[in-house]
Amino acid sequence: MASSIAASRLQGTGTNALELDNVGRHFGALVALSGITMRIAAGARRAVLGSNGAGKTTLFNAITGDFLPSYGRIRFFGEDITGLAPQERIRRGLRRTYQISQLFRNLSVRDSVYLACRGVSNGRFSLVRPGAGDGAMLQAESILHAVHLDAEADVLVGTLSHGEQRQLEIALALAGAPRFILFDEPAAGLSPTERRDLIEILNALPRHIGFVIIEHDLDVALRVSDYVSMMHNGRLFKEGTPEEIENDAEVQQIYLGGGHG
Amino acid sequence: MSLLTEVGSPAASRPHFPELFTQGHALLGFVLLVYPALASDFFVTQIGAYSLIVGLIALSLMVLAGYGGMVSMAQITIAGAAAYVVAILGDNNSGVHGLGWSWWIVVPVAAGSASVLSAIFGWIAVRTEGIYTIMITLAIATACFYFTQQNYALFNGFPGYSGLRAPTVLGVYWRDPQPFYYLCLTVAAIGYVAVLYAARSTFGLTLQAIRDNPRRMRAIGFDVTAHKVFAWWLAGLLAGVAGVLLAWFNGRVSPGTIAVAPAINILVVAVIGGLRHPIGPFVGALVVVVIQTFAIDIVGAERFNTLIGLFFLVIVFISPDGILGLWARYGPHPERDGKTSG
Numbered sequence: 001m002a003s004s005i006a007a008s009r010l011q012g013t014g015t016n017a018l019e020l021d022n023v024g025r026h027f028g029a030l031v032a033l034s035g036i037t038m039r040i041a042a043g044a045r046r047a048v049l050g051s052n053g054a055g056k057t058t059l060f061n062a063i064t065g066d067f068l069p070s071y072g073r074i075r076f077f078g079e080d081i082t083g084l085a086p087q088e089r090i091r092r093g094l095r096r097t098y099q100i101s102q103l104f105r106n107l108s109v110r111d112s113v114y115l116a117c118r119g120v121s122n123g124r125f126s127l128v129r130p131g132a133g134d135g136a137m138l139q140a141e142s143i144l145h146a147v148h149l150d151a152e153a154d155v156l157v158g159t160l161s162h163g164e165q166r167q168l169e170i171a172l173a174l175a176g177a178p179r180f181i182l183f184d185e186p187a188a189g190l191s192p193t194e195r196r197d198l199i200e201i202l203n204a205l206p207r208h209i210g211f212v213i214i215e216h217d218l219d220v221a222l223r224v225s226d227y228v229s230m231m232h233n234g235r236l237f238k239e240g241t242p243e244e245i246e247n248d249a250e251v252q253q254i255y256l257g258g259g260h261g
Numbered sequence: 262m263s264l265l266t267e268v269g270s271p272a273a274s275r276p277h278f279p280e281l282f283t284q285g286h287a288l289l290g291f292v293l294l295v296y297p298a299l300a301s302d303f304f305v306t307q308i309g310a311y312s313l314i315v316g317l318i319a320l321s322l323m324v325l326a327g328y329g330g331m332v333s334m335a336q337i338t339i340a341g342a343a344a345y346v347v348a349i350l351g352d353n354n355s356g357v358h359g360l361g362w363s364w365w366i367v368v369p370v371a372a373g374s375a376s377v378l379s380a381i382f383g384w385i386a387v388r389t390e391g392i393y394t395i396m397i398t399l400a401i402a403t404a405c406f407y408f409t410q411q412n413y414a415l416f417n418g419f420p421g422y423s424g425l426r427a428p429t430v431l432g433v434y435w436r437d438p439q440p441f442y443y444l445c446l447t448v449a450a451i452g453y454v455a456v457l458y459a460a461r462s463t464f465g466l467t468l469q470a471i472r473d474n475p476r477r478m479r480a481i482g483f484d485v486t487a488h489k490v491f492a493w494w495l496a497g498l499l500a501g502v503a504g505v506l507l508a509w510f511n512g513r514v515s516p517g518t519i520a521v522a523p524a525i526n527i528l529v530v531a532v533i534g535g536l537r538h539p540i541g542p543f544v545g546a547l548v549v550v551v552i553q554t555f556a557i558d559i560v561g562a563e564r565f566n567t568l569i570g571l572f573f574l575v576i577v578f579i580s581p582d583g584i585l586g587l588w589a590r591y592g593p594h595p596e597r598d599g600k601t602s603g
Contacts, residue, residue, distance in 0.1 A: 064480060086479040095480075102477040104470040111466050118463055119482030125491060126463040129277060172481055 015078040017042040017180045017210045018063065023072030024234075025062055032058040033069070034234045042077070042179070046212045047221040049245070050231035056214045057099055059231070060182045064096045065089050077179065091120050093179030097169040097186055099214070105158035109149055112157055113140040113171050120176030139175070147171045147201060163194045170201060181211040187220045199223055222246060278458055293446055302438040306510075307554060310438075312547040313445040314510055317452050317503035319531040319542030321496040324456060327536035328465060329492045330472035331386065334399040334524050336500050338406075339379045341519035343504030345409070345416060346371035347425060348514050354424030357417045364428035372501035379497020380490055387489040402524045410516040421515025425508045436509055445506055449543065452499050456539040459495075468492050529569070533576050535585025544584050548572075 018040040025033040033055045040046050048056050062069040065086035074082045081089050104112050117136035118124055130137045144150050147167045152160060157168065166186060173181050183202075187195050195217065202224040205211070215221035222228070222242040230238040230251055238251060245251055297305045318340050325331045351367045353359040362370075386397050409416040427436035427444075435444050459465045467488050471478050475485045508514050517523075526549070534545020552572060556565030580586035 066476065066480070085484070087482045087484050090480060090482040098477070098480075102474050102480070104473040104477070106473055107466065107470055112470070115463075115466055115470055115478075115483075116481040118467075119478075123463060124467065124483060125488070127459050127465075129458070129462045131277070172477070175481065 015042070016040060016075070017044070017077060018212075019073075019075040020063070021073040021075075023059075023062055023069045023074060025058055025067070025070045031234050033062065036072070036236055038229065038236070040180075040210060040212065043208050043210045044227065045210060045225045047225035047228045047242070048212055048214050048231060049216075049218075049221060049228060049251075053233075054231040055234040056231055057184055058234075060096060060184055060212075060214070063089075063182060064094060087119070093177060094182070095173040095175075095178040095180070096182040097173050097184055099184040099188060101162075101165045101169050103157045103165060103168060103172075105156070107157055108154050109157055109160070109168060110137075110140060110144065110153040112168060113143050113175065116140075116172040116175035117143070143171050143174050146174065146204075148197065162189050163191065166190060166194070166198075170198075178209055181205075181209060183211055183213040183215075185214050185216065187215055187217050195220060218246070280457055281454060290450075293450075297439045297442050305442045306438045308547075308550060310442045310445040310506075311510060312543070312550045313442075313449040314503050314506045315527070315530055315550060316534075316543035316546035317445075317449050317506070318500050319527050319534065319546055320449075320452055320456060320539055321499035321503070322527055322531045323534075323536050323539060323542045324496045324499065325492060326531065327538075327541075328460060328468045328472060329489060331383075331489065331492075332395045332398075332528070333382070333386070333493075333496075334395055334528060335379075335382050335402040335405075336496070336527050337523045338402045338519045339375045339382070339497050339500040340504030340507055341405075341409075341514060342378050343371040343375035343501040344425075344508035344511075344514035344518060345422070346374050347505055347508040348422035349415070352424070352426060353422040355417055355420065355422045357413075357422070358415075359422075364430070368505055371505050372498060375501025375504055376494050376497035379500065380494040383490045383493025383497075384486075386493075387486055399521075399524070402519065403521055406516055406520050409519065416516075419516060421513060421518070423513035423515075425512050425514065427509035436512075441509070448502055448506060452502070453539050453543070456499075460539070464488070464491070529573050531583075533573060533583050535583030537582055538585055541583055541585045548584065 016039050018038065020036050020038040023033060023036045024031070036055075036059060048059070050056050061067050063074060065081070065084060065088075068083065072082070073080060076089065076092055076094055079092070081092065081094075104115075107115075114130060114134075114137050117139045118130075121136055123136075132138075141150075141153075144153055147170055149164065149167055149171060152164055157165070160168065166189070170183070170186060173183070186202075187198055190198060199220060202211075202213070213221060213225060222245075225242060228240060228242055228245040229236055230245065238245070238248065240248070296309060300309065318336050321339070322333055322336045325333050325336075347367055348355075349358040350360050350362045350370060351364065352361050382398065382401055385401070386394050389397050409421070410419055412418060427434065427441065429435070433440045435441055460469075467478070467483060471483070471485050471488055478485050478488075507518070511518070530545040530549045531542050532545070533548055534543065535541030549569065552569050553565065556568045559565075560568050576583055576587075580590070582589065
């Protein structure tokens, strides 16, 4: 098992982590995404910016399979995943977080992260209780440590503060051996201190893990990414390095509402 | 394998199954064991054993509804399926079928068929959520009721099967009051302890997580449909075993066993008891069986359902978590305010 994962990872090097070919999605007459074509190399860190309703979260939903695109192809490390069920994509190393926390309110923090680790390994139907020495349980402990949630391990998720719930969102995305992560506004509603923590956590991710981050806070987005895609009305309309985007007049017009120097 | 190499302090080794070894369980076990010595045969069988059987069927509903968020109206249908298998493969005196197979092959086949039927029901029902799950399972239960009533080739139609007898094993006739009580107690205890244990197993956690957020479960690698169907299969096993006991208890099975009223009765039992803990269905079963048995003496045969209905209303009104919820609020609680909050 471990060797096959390693082999697939080796095979993955050199190809793109994520390739989108002309991906579109419409809900009835509403065009949420149209003709998105994107190539993201393994290990690359991409920020996706755009105003509300630009189609950013719809793009994530299409990539993770929360719903299928109306047309277009999506490849993950060279493999066509366009029609795969969400859990199959996750087991191949794709991960995501949600803009509005999607958590298990009545489970403990530890059990939540344990399930995320179990979901990408074997024994998902086990009727035996996981011991403290269980592999997935050990990994859950180390992830809780990495996102600074050790002290909250036994607390029910529903009683966590907003900031802690956002940390748990990230913890769930780190389970197993992620190869590529989609972060949907991880900084939403965080305090300035929590934002600094978040930037630290994102920058501490091993370099082979690439990610796409949707973020309204340019401070966060431009500090953790090495390339930026701008979306508007369901289309990609500009790509560049963080510096290029920051200084682009058209971007400032649409995204920052003009008047930025 | 691990993404993050540093390992936090390993969790202090916790006992594997601490909830089982409590004073409450010791006391309850003692009372249940000595009960037949203190009670008449009527109380041992009609109240004791019957409450345990009904509680076991309601426990199968508690597994689906409490842990899985799937309210099923078809649990009595699944138990009834096992009872019909007992009648068809074992002995009956209705003169139809009754293949006369031994109990040790009939019982596993009955429980197994019921669990497979349950998985099929589940596979149909998991496409729906909330009130639609209730409606679709009610539709299944109703359809099965009318089918058994009209089908004479397999189910012997309206009269069903009578003359079902528990086996005599080790020189004991297992339908005699005390042996039957202890048989029901053993089976119910195994079911209760298994559910209590499995609730914190990997699968138990997945089921509760699916109840809380199925979308997120897919996004961490779980096949939600497969887990729900497996839960139905397990619940079907509980209901199926209870169905075998029910067949021996009544000595008969007919469409009336799986009619809509008994289907609703199981839901009432589970809700009155409470869906948050596997003891709830048994508490609810005891209360409902006692009321059903004695309401006739209090308000007459015409009105006993009114009394049950009123009791149901009062419980649901003052405590959405049933009697368990009342216990949690007003019962003795040494560890209250002990943990929670962060």
